[in-house]
Amino acid sequence: MTYKLSLAAALAALTATAPLSAVSTTEDVAWDITEGLTTEVGQRMPGTEAEARARKWALSKLESLGFSNVREENFMMPTWVRGEETAEVIAPFQQKLHITALGNSGSTGAEPLEGEIAYFEDFQALSDAPIDEVQGKIAFVDHKMFRAQDGSGYGFAGPARWFGPNVAAKKGARAIIIRSVGTDFHRNPHTGNTNFENGVTPIPAGALSNPDADTLYRMRKLTWGKPLQVRLKLTPRNIGEQQSGNVITELPGRDQALPPILIACHLDSWDLAPSAFDDAAGCGIITAAAKKLKDQGNQPLRTIRLLWAGAEEVGLWGGKEYARKYANQPHAVAMESDFGADRVWRIEFRLPESEAMTALKQQLTQAVSRFGVAASAIPATGGADIRDIIRTQNLAIIDLQQDGTRYFDLHHTPDDTLDKIDRKQLRQNVDVWTAVLGIIANSDADFSMGEYQ
Amino acid sequence: MTYKLSLAAALAALTATAPLSAVSTTEDVAWDITEGLTTEVGQRMPGTEAEARARKWALSKLESLGFSNVREENFMMPTWVRGEETAEVIAPFQQKLHITALGNSGSTGAEPLEGEIAYFEDFQALSDAPIDEVQGKIAFVDHKMFRAQDGSGYGFAGPARWFGPNVAAKKGARAIIIRSVGTDFHRNPHTGNTNFENGVTPIPAGALSNPDADTLYRMRKLTWGKPLQVRLKLTPRNIGEQQSGNVITELPGRDQALPPILIACHLDSWDLAPSAFDDAAGCGIITAAAKKLKDQGNQPLRTIRLLWAGAEEVGLWGGKEYARKYANQPHAVAMESDFGADRVWRIEFRLPESEAMTALKQQLTQAVSRFGVAASAIPATGGADIRDIIRTQNLAIIDLQQDGTRYFDLHHTPDDTLDKIDRKQLRQNVDVWTAVLGIIANSDADFSMGEYQ
Numbered sequence: 054m055t056y057k058l059s060l061a062a063a064l065a066a067l068t069a070t071a072p073l074s075a076v077s078t079t080e081d082v083a084w085d086i087t088e089g090l091t092t093e094v095g096q097r098m099p100g101t102e103a104e105a106r107a108r109k110w111a112l113s114k115l116e117s118l119g120f121s122n123v124r125e126e127n128f129m130m131p132t133w134v135r136g137e138e139t140a141e142v143i144a145p146f147q148q149k150l151h152i153t154a155l156g157n158s159g160s161t162g163a164e165p166l167e168g169e170i171a172y173f174e175d176f177q178a179l180s181d182a183p184i185d186e187v188q189g190k191i192a193f194v195d196h197k198m199f200r201a202q203d204g205s206g207y208g209f210a211g212p213a214r215w216f217g218p219n220v221a222a223k224k225g226a227r228a229i230i231i232r233s234v235g236t237d238f239h240r241n242p243h244t245g246n247t248n249f250e251n252g253v254t255p256i257p258a259g260a261l262s263n264p265d266a267d268t269l270y271r272m273r274k275l276t277w278g279k280p281l282q283v284r285l286k287l288t289p290r291n292i293g294e295q296q297s298g299n300v301i302t303e304l305p306g307r308d309q310a311l312p313p314i315l316i317a318c319h320l321d322s323w324d325l326a327p328s329a330f331d332d333a334a335g336c337g338i339i340t341a342a343a344k345k346l347k348d349q350g351n352q353p354l355r356t357i358r359l360l361w362a363g364a365e366e367v368g369l370w371g372g373k374e375y376a377r378k379y380a381n382q383p384h385a386v387a388m389e390s391d392f393g394a395d396r397v398w399r400i401e402f403r404l405p406e407s408e409a410m411t412a413l414k415q416q417l418t419q420a421v422s423r424f425g426v427a428a429s430a431i432p433a434t435g436g437a438d439i440r441d442i443i444r445t446q447n448l449a450i451i452d453l454q455q456d457g458t459r460y461f462d463l464h465h466t467p468d469d470t471l472d473k474i475d476r477k478q479l480r481q482n483v484d485v486w487t488a489v490l491g492i493i494a495n496s497d498a499d500f501s502m503g504e505y506q
Numbered sequence: 507m508t509y510k511l512s513l514a515a516a517l518a519a520l521t522a523t524a525p526l527s528a529v530s531t532t533e534d535v536a537w538d539i540t541e542g543l544t545t546e547v548g549q550r551m552p553g554t555e556a557e558a559r560a561r562k563w564a565l566s567k568l569e570s571l572g573f574s575n576v577r578e579e580n581f582m583m584p585t586w587v588r589g590e591e592t593a594e595v596i597a598p599f600q601q602k603l604h605i606t607a608l609g610n611s612g613s614t615g616a617e618p619l620e621g622e623i624a625y626f627e628d629f630q631a632l633s634d635a636p637i638d639e640v641q642g643k644i645a646f647v648d649h650k651m652f653r654a655q656d657g658s659g660y661g662f663a664g665p666a667r668w669f670g671p672n673v674a675a676k677k678g679a680r681a682i683i684i685r686s687v688g689t690d691f692h693r694n695p696h697t698g699n700t701n702f703e704n705g706v707t708p709i710p711a712g713a714l715s716n717p718d719a720d721t722l723y724r725m726r727k728l729t730w731g732k733p734l735q736v737r738l739k740l741t742p743r744n745i746g747e748q749q750s751g752n753v754i755t756e757l758p759g760r761d762q763a764l765p766p767i768l769i770a771c772h773l774d775s776w777d778l779a780p781s782a783f784d785d786a787a788g789c790g791i792i793t794a795a796a797k798k799l800k801d802q803g804n805q806p807l808r809t810i811r812l813l814w815a816g817a818e819e820v821g822l823w824g825g826k827e828y829a830r831k832y833a834n835q836p837h838a839v840a841m842e843s844d845f846g847a848d849r850v851w852r853i854e855f856r857l858p859e860s861e862a863m864t865a866l867k868q869q870l871t872q873a874v875s876r877f878g879v880a881a882s883a884i885p886a887t888g889g890a891d892i893r894d895i896i897r898t899q900n901l902a903i904i905d906l907q908q909d910g911t912r913y914f915d916l917h918h919t920p921d922d923t924l925d926k927i928d929r930k931q932l933r934q935n936v937d938v939w940t941a942v943l944g945i946i947a948n949s950d951a952d953f954s955m956g957e958y959q
Contacts, residue, residue, distance in 0.1 A: 092724045095601035106600070147559070148548035148780070151920065239692050240779070240920035264923035268780070271545045271924070326693070327601070327721070467604065467693035470717035471724070 082344050083337035083483050084476060086114060087394070090320075090336070091327035091471045098324035099364035100132030100295035107320050111300040111336075111361050118344055120302040120359070127298035128374040130364055133157055135324055136288030138259060140230065143167065144282040146272055152230065152259040153325065154287045155214060156246035156367055159255035161228065165286040166191075166257065168227050172273060176212040180220055188225035191283055192217070195270055200236040203399075204392065204457035210234045218247045218258035228257040228285055232266035237462035240264055244323050245465045246367055257287040297321070297364040299371045304343050306356035306494065312383040313356035314494050315448075316343065316486075317372075317438040318390050319365035326469040330460065334394035334474060334482075336361050342486035346494065353494035355385060362438035365391075366465075369437050376441030385500040386449045386493055389436025390486070393463070395456040396478040397426050397485040401433040403450040409498040417451070420488045424481055429454070449500040451493070453485055535797050536790035536936045537929060539567060540847070543773075543789070544780035544924045551777035552817035553585030553748035560773050564753040564789075564814050571797055573755040573812070580751035581827040583817055586610055588777055589741030591712060593683065596620065597735040599725055603718040605683065606778065607740045608667060609699035609820055612708035614681065618739040619644075619710065621680050625726060629665040633673055641678035644736055645670070648723055653689040656852075657845065657910035663687045671700045671711035681710040681738055685719035690915035693717055697776050698918045699820055710740040750774070750817040752824045757796045759809035759947065765836040766809035767947050768901075769796065769939075770825075770891040771843050772818035779922040783913065787847035787927060787935075789814050795939035799947065806947035808838060815891035818844075819918075822890050829894030838953040839902045839946055842889025843939070846916070848909040849931040850879050850938040854886040856903040862951040870904070873941045877934055882907070902953040904946070906938055 090097070090107065097107040108125050115123040133156055140152040171190035173179040179187070179194050194217050198210035213231045221229040233243035242260040249255045261269070272281055300320060306313065318335030322328030343357050362371030400421050404410040418428050433452035435443050443450060456478075463469040543550070543560065550560040561578050568576045586609055593605040624643035626632040632640070632647055647670050651663035666684045674682040686696035695713045702708045714722070725734055753773060759766065771788030775781030796810050815824030853874050857863045871881050886905035888896050896903060909931075916922040 088724065089728070092601075092721060092728055093599050095599065103600070146546050146548065147556070148545075238923075238925050240694060240923070241692065264921070264925050267923070267925055268545060268548075271541065275542070275545055468717070470691075470693065470720070472691050472717050472720055 082118065082341035083334070083479050086337035086340055087329055087333045087474060087479070088471060089114065090333040091329045095327045096324045097320060097322040097328065098134070099297050099321045099367045099370070100130060101134065104297060104321050104363060108298055108300055108363070111320055115300065115302045115340070118340065119347065121305055123302040125298050125300055126374065126378065127296050128370065129294045130297050130368070130370040132292050132295040133367065134290055134292055136160065136290060137286055139286045140259065141284050142269070142272065142281055143284050145276055145279065148268060150265040150268070151240045151242055151262045153242040153244045154289045155218065155244060155258045155260060157248060157255060158218070158258040158287055158289050160288045160290065161257045161286050163288065165284045166228055167282060167284045170269065170281040170283055176217055179217060182224070184224045187221060190226055191285065192221040192226040192229040193269060194229070194231040195266060196232055198234055198236050198461060200458055200461065202456055202458050203454065204460055206236065206461060207234065214245050214247055214260065218256060219249050219253055222249060222253050222256045226256060230259050230261055233260045233262055235263065235461050235464060235466065237468070238263050239468060241466040241468050243465045244325055257285060259285070259287055297370055299363050299375055300361040302359050304347050304353065304357040306353050308354055309356065311355045311497065312385040313358045314490065315358050315360060315384050315387045315439060315442065316490070317360040317362055317388070317436060319371060319438050320361040321364050321366055323366050323465050325465065325467045327471065328469045329471045329474050330393040330463050330469050331465065332391045334479060335390035338390045338479070338482045338486055341483040342490050345483065345487045346490055354497060355494045357490060357494050360438060365437055369440065372438040372441045376445045379442060380445050384442065384446060384448055386451055387435055387439040387443050388451050388453070389439050390453070390482070391436045391438070392455040392457055393460045394474045394479045394482065395459065396481045397421070397424070397453045398456045399427050399429045399454040401429045401431050401452040401454060403433040405449065405500065405502050407499070413496060413498060417489055417492055420492060421485050424485050424488070426485055447502045447504060449502055451489060453489065455482065535571065535794035536787070536932050539790035539793055540782055540786045540927060540932070541924060542567065543786040544782045548780045549777045550773060550775040550781065551587070552750050552774045552820045552823070553583060554587065557750060557774050557816060561751055561753055561816070564773055568753065568755045571793070572800065574758055576755040578751050578753055579827065579831065580749050581823065582747045583750050583821070583823045585745050585748040586820065587743055587745055589613065589743060590739055592739045593712065594737050595722070595725065595734055596737050598729055598732065601721060603721070604693045604695055604715045605712040606695040606697045607742045608671065608697060608711045608713060610701060610708060611671070611711040611740055611742050613741045613743065614710045614739050616741065618737045619681055620735060620737045623722065623734040623736055629670055632670060635677070637677045640674060643679055644738065645674040645679040645682040646722060647682070647684040648719060649685055651687055651689055651914060653911055653914065655909055655911050656907065657913055659689065659914060660687065667698050667700055667713065671709060672702050672706055675702060675706050675709045679709060683712050683714055686713045686715055688716065688914050688917060688919065690921070691716050692921060694919040694921050696918045697778055710738060712738070712740055750823055752816050752828055753814040755812050757800050757806065757810040760805050760807050762809065764808045764950065765838040766811045767943065768811050768813060768837050768840045768892060768895065769943070770813040770815055770841070770889060772824065772891050773814040774816050774818055776819050776918050778918065778920045780924065781922045782924045782927050783846040783916050783922050784918065785844045787932060788843035791843045791932070791935045791939055794936040795943050798936065798940045799943055807950060808947045810943060810947050813891060818890055822893065825891040825894045829898045832895060833898050837895065837899060837901055839904055840888055840892040840896050841904050841906070842892050843906070843935070844889045844891070845908040845910055846913045847927045847932045847935065848912065849934045850877070850906045851909045852880050852882045852907040854882045854884050854905040854907060856886040858902065858953065858955050860952070866949060866951060870942055870945055873945060874938050877938050877941070879938055900955045900957060902955055904942060906942065908935065
């Protein structure tokens with residue numbers, strides 16, 4: 054009998070721990086998704102078989118987590134893929150440089166291009182330069198980016214990548230190399246998209262790692278500004294229209310007539326890394342939060358729709374497709390997680406003016422303060438994948454701003470790997486998202502912002 | 507008159523500042539050498555034209571600093587050069603890995619090798635493994651290295667590189683990949699030499715960056731140990747006997763009959779980086795200290811000989827050549843700087859037992875304590891380039907141990923660039939070296955250790 058009692062007690066203990074392990078599984082969803090995408094899929098370049106593998110993985114993962122109506126919504130888009138990429142100084146010194154092509158870069162062709170560097174301190178200097186300082190040269194834009202918690206260094210340094218190649222091409226540069234738009238000091242250049250105006254022929258456009266840009270800068274100093282000759286080979290290709298797609302699912306609400314909450318991340322990534330920060334973690338965070346609400350057993354009032362967007366990195370194609378397809382379906386609030394995996398430090402709103410909304414803001418601000426999240430008077434602007442639906446429908450937005458201090462160390466580099474994720478901070482993201490979603494998905498308040506003014 | 511007086515005063519002031527700027531020039535010698543080697547020369551792979559350019563640069567630099575008898579002492583040695591290097595997991599997942607070949611690695615040939623991974627937790631596990639667990643496989647050694655101020659993590663992790671390929675080859679492995687012998691978390695694998703026994707055919711041997719080794723580890727976990735298939739291409743070549751050389755100069759002492767002090771660094775480097783830490787900074791430090799003594803105007807009692815050794819990285823060829831050539835010329839003390847550019851934190855001795863030596867140790871310990879350098883009871887062992895002359899002549903040694911906490915973040919990676927140098931710590935090295943050299947080069951004590959026992 055004693056023995057039987059002990060067995061019964063043991064079984065009871067096992068049963069008692071079952072809910073605990075269920076909770077623990079839920080808590081690891083953000084990590085599991087981030088680990089899975091970075092390990093079982095890897096890089097997820099838009100329009101390639103790797104992004105297709107990622108969608109397949111995502112569908113299977115979301116099904117296994119018990120979400121409803123898990124689906125793939127495909128679309129076609131022009132696709133650019135990386136080729137070889139080498140650069141070296143050939144005179145008056147000799148040194149190899151670490152370079153990576155920018156998205157939409159032109160090709161040098163198989164035969165490397167050799168030319169003289171024209172130095173520009175930043176994008177403004179390139180923009181201001183007379184044509185004869187640029188024409189026939191390889192423009193080098195040497196802006197330096199500083200780290201900031203809100204990522205604001207991107208606003209200063211970004212234009213060199215976004216617009217520099219187009220400006221240089223229009224002034225007759227043979228190619229352009231820019232200092233990486235990044236805050237780290239490793240030999241890993243930062244890629245990212247650039248764009249050429251219609252009618253402007255794309256020139257080869259690459260980014261140097263910060264240490265390599267430093268080298269060019271010092272060479273110029275040590276030669277007293279004498280010409281530096283560089284040999285450059287970039288052979289990317291446009292491979293035409295290819296298939297990409299969004300992965301979408303819902304956590305259905307009690308009142309299907311109420312407009313849903315849209316929460317987004319992007320599934321695609323640049324090709325240089327498994328891209329844990331950008332944006333596997335974002336998909337992990339929003340999905341883990343929705344899963345937590347589901348597991349709490351109280352079906353929320355409003356439907357929560359999850360958008361794992363495709364082809365964000367190369368032109369926000371997934372977000373555009375979503376906005377096109379769901380243009381006539383009203384939404385309540387749009388939110389996105391796409392700024393790494395470090396803690397949420399600030400909550401920002403774009404909500405209609407009303408008593409109900411003032412009360413809601415107070416409730417939300419109070420709910421997140423226990424996780425160390427500060428209030429902010431800066432209006433929310435949303436993320437890249439919800440930009441178009443926000444514009445189309447003039448939507449309410451809540452931004453859970455992540456600490457971006459080290460985001461631009463990793464952004465678009467080979468270094469964006471799983472080891473960079475701080476699991477405690479990842480968990481804080483999920484906690485904050487769960488708290489916010491729990492409140493807004495159970496609110497029957499009117500979130501509509503009216504027509505654009 | 508007032509005007510003339512003012513002018514005279516101004517001229518006097520100018521003259522008065524002249525010595526200040528002279529001092530400032532002297533103080534920058536370590537930086538100038540490190541900056542010059544990393545910028546004007548770059549990587550300095552032994553036996554290649556790059557190392558020859560470095561010798562030319564060194565001769566010119568040492569001449570311009572006013573050293574005597576600046577000379578190049580050349581020798582021939584077998585030379586290995588890097589080729590292409592790519593690796594990717596092809597099943598059950600697909601992902602590119604960042605790999606670099608180890609020095610003396612065999613080649614896969616132009617056609618990549620595909621094979622199954624055999625996992626070993628560390629070098630010991632590979633050594634203990636029965637042949638049938640290794641034969642026909644690609645061995646993967648997954649030791650993890652931890653950082654330590656005295657660099658002692660190298661002793662645990664190093665054998666995987668030094669001996670792992672030979673052991674794997676003898677057990678019939680088709681190739682070996684190891685986790686980098688390094689403490690960073692960037693996508694920059696650490697190269698370095700390995701060696702195969704006579705009669706053992708070199709197999710392809712490469713190092714993965716830590717994040718890539720993590721990926722393999724996690725893939726194994728997520729597939730429950732099911733086989734991982736890897737595709738590997740490494741095409742290094744042996745290009746036969748090539749010329750390398752030492753660069754040597756002296757600061758002549760007042761008493762040419764007294765054995766000189768030998769201070770060393772190495773001029774060559776691995777090919778992946780301009781190699782500021784390993785070992786441009788070492789050459790900067792020892793040379794700046796000697797220059798300071800010279801500029802103080804009191805000619806030291808003993809000659810100080812500077813050895814900028816060649817071909818250290820690939821087999822200590824420069825140190826061996828020095829030991830051969832100077833075997834019959836007595837030396838007093840040997841010292842080397844080859845552990846980066848961070849501060850000296852500890853002084854260690856290998857000196858004969860005598861009253862004079864006890865007093866000298868006290869004097870040295872006291873002299874360096876003002877720069878934050880601690881005493882130590884660990885015997886000095888010297889550096890790689892003085893190893894052979896120390897063994898040949900049983901020499902006295904003083905080690906100025908540098909803080910190695912971040913040394914193995916950079917060691918043998920593309921990331922060993924000038925930006926990693928902390929100028930304050932570099933200057934502290936020069937101060938400590940100057941203090942020590944000033945004392946021992948003016949000591950007429952007997953440093954001879956006698957015959958080896």
